Amino acid sequence: MSDSTVAVSGAQAEGAHSGHHEHPPYQRHHFETIEQQMDATSFAMWLFLLTEIMFFGGLFTAYLIYRNWYYPAFVAGSHQLNIFWGTANTAVLITSSFTMAMGVWCAQTRRKGGLVLSLCLTLLLGLVFLGIKSIEYSEKIEKHHVPGFHYSLRSFTDPASDPEIYDQYHDKPLALDMARHTEMYFGLYFAMTGMHALHMIIGCAILGYLIFRAQAGDYTTGHVTFVENFGLYWHFVDIIWIFLFPLLYLISRHG
Amino acid sequence: MSAPHEHQHQHTKDNDDATHDDHLHIVPPRTYIIVGTILLIFTALTVWASYLELGVFNPVIALFIACVKATVVVLFFMHVKYSSKLTKLTVGAGVFTFLTLIAMTLADYFTRAWGRW
Numbered sequence: 001m002s003d004s005t006v007a008v009s010g011a012q013a014e015g016a017h018s019g020h021h022e023h024p025p026y027q028r029h030h031f032e033t034i035e036q037q038m039d040a041t042s043f044a045m046w047l048f049l050l051t052e053i054m055f056f057g058g059l060f061t062a063y064l065i066y067r068n069w070y071y072p073a074f075v076a077g078s079h080q081l082n083i084f085w086g087t088a089n090t091a092v093l094i095t096s097s098f099t100m101a102m103g104v105w106c107a108q109t110r111r112k113g114g115l116v117l118s119l120c121l122t123l124l125l126g127l128v129f130l131g132i133k134s135i136e137y138s139e140k141i142e143k144h145h146v147p148g149f150h151y152s153l154r155s156f157t158d159p160a161s162d163p164e165i166y167d168q169y170h171d172k173p174l175a176l177d178m179a180r181h182t183e184m185y186f187g188l189y190f191a192m193t194g195m196h197a198l199h200m201i202i203g204c205a206i207l208g209y210l211i212f213r214a215q216a217g218d219y220t221t222g223h224v225t226f227v228e229n230f231g232l233y234w235h236f237v238d239i240i241w242i243f244l245f246p247l248l249y250l251i252s253r254h255g
Numbered sequence: 256m257s258a259p260h261e262h263q264h265q266h267t268k269d270n271d272d273a274t275h276d277d278h279l280h281i282v283p284p285r286t287y288i289i290v291g292t293i294l295l296i297f298t299a300l301t302v303w304a305s306y307l308e309l310g311v312f313n314p315v316i317a318l319f320i321a322c323v324k325a326t327v328v329v330l331f332f333m334h335v336k337y338s339s340k341l342t343k344l345t346v347g348a349g350v351f352t353f354l355t356l357i358a359m360t361l362a363d364y365f366t367r368a369w370g371r372w
Contacts, residue, residue, distance in 0.1 A: 039339055039341060039342075042338070042342060043341055043342065043345060046342060046345045046346060046349075047345065049349075050345070050348075050349035050352075053349055053350075053353050054352075054353065054356075057353050057356065057357060060357070061356075061357050061360050061361070064357075064361060065360075065361065065364045068361075068364065068365055083302065083305075087298065087302050090298050091295060091298060094291065094294045094295055094298065095291070095295075097291070097294075097328065097332055098287055098288075098290075098291035098294075098332075100332075101282075101287045101290075101291075101331075101332045102284060102287060105281065105282065105283070105284055105287065108281045109281065228334075231332075231333075232333055235328050235329075235332045235333050236333075238328060238332075239324075239325045239328055239329070242321050242324045242325050242328070243318075243321050243325070245301075245321075246301060246305075246314075246317035246318060246320070246321050247317075247318075249305075250301060250302065250305035250313075250317045251305070251313055251314035251317045251318075253305050253306070253313070254308050254309075254310075254313060
């Protein structure tokens with residue numbers, strides 16, 4: 001109690017006898033030093049990201065187990081994905097991670113214009129990613145490859161009926177019981193990419209808020225914690241996609 | 256007697272400065288440009304490798320490249336290379352726990368049918 005009283009009056013009296021250290025206005029009083037505060041916040045952010053790794057890890061594990069069990073169905077399902085869009089989206093997301101990293105640098109070096117520009121570019125690229133994802137999803141909807149009552153096995157029991165894919169891979173028809181497991185592939189495809197897309201949507205919303213505050217001059221006065229920790233989140237979402245892309249699109253090309 | 260002490264003191268001070276710098280370490284844009292370019296090159300590489308017929312090595316190569324990309328992102332974009340030991344330990348512990356869980360689960364599922372056919 002008396003400590004805080006001393007600290008408040010000490011700030012006025014130039015700290016001659018108060019023992020109150022100089023510190024930036026954004027340092028919370030329950031932290032000894034600004035370094036301790038930064039350590040604590042980034043530690044907390046990393047702990048949150050670890051829970052996210054475990055969360056996505058469950059999906060990855062489920063995917064690997066089912067792929068092992070129903071391998072032909074997962075190969076056939078994977079052939080339905082468009083490598084071009086997948087690669088484009090990977091490049092878009094990596095570029096957005098780069099612009100985000102540049103945003104953190106601009107905040108650290110107190111470049112307000114650069115920060116706002118970097119954040120806007122990151123948001124734009126995030127929206128491009130979601131746009132491409134929606135093109136891919138609409139292809140799946142048109143072909144009735146969304147799990148549920150309207151799911152169609154035709155591309156898998158009769159691959160020749162799907163010439164666009166058949167000309168590329170010349171898949172053999174799957175027996176009905178194996179063909180039905182393609183629904184599991186698409187179930188996991190939508191669960192994993194959908195959960196990733198949800199993280200992107202949340203990220204884009206927070207980016208909008210960051211841009212708004214950055215324009216008002218926040219984050220470029222030395223207090224960069226929020227931008228830095230959001231950067232960690234954005235890069236984490238990028239890493240999830242770095243693993244989703246090969247697992248869903250690439251590794252089953254040669255079945 | 257006083258000289259080594261002085262040296263010791265100097266050494267500690269340097270360490271303190273280094274720790275201080277770690278907190279305020281600013282990764283220059285040049286690093287980000289190099290890292291971004293490497294990530295794009297590895298993306299092209301993994302797509303190219305997926306067109307080759309390599310059997311069991313297709314997924315191995317794809318996942319290896321993904322791991323390299325993820326490591327580069329964690330070290331440079333996420334600043335772990337320049338972070339405190341606490342952060343490094345946190346990340347390491349997380350990756351270790353995740354790998355243990357996934358390895359044991361997959362080892363179970365992939366071997367359940369052994370000897371049954």
